[in-house]
Amino acid sequence: MQINKNELLKELESVTAGTSQREIVEQSSCFVFTKGKVYTYNDEIACQQETSLKIDGAIQASPFLALLRKIQDEQIKIGKKDNMVIL
Numbered sequence: 256m257q258i259n260k261n262e263l264l265k266e267l268e269s270v271t272a273g274t275s276q277r278e279i280v281e282q283s284s285c286f287v288f289t290k291g292k293v294y295t296y297n298d299e300i301a302c303q304q305e306t307s308l309k310i311d312g313a314i315q316a317s318p319f320l321a322l323l324r325k326i327q328d329e330q331i332k333i334g335k336k337d338n339m340v341i342l
Contacts, residue, residue: 256332263307267316267320276317280296283298284316293306312338
């Protein structure tokens with residue numbers, strides 16, 4: 256699937272308040288994608304946002320954001336294969 260990197264970054268940054276650097280509760284340091292939305296929850300703050308990334312699964316928030324910010328292309332190909340996100 257090809258998506259706009261800047262649009263995806265805006266979607267993810269809008270829910271980062273619900274992430275935690277430490278794993279306080281299960282997946283509290285992750286973006287959780289399901290049914291066209293991205294969710295975060297850190298035992299105090301829960302966030303959700305519709306997303307252009309249509310996958311189901313979870314990915315560590317900080318490393319994923321850092322990687323997306325380093326990519327210079329505006330359009331990126333991204334998907335999921337064998338339980339791994341592929342760029």
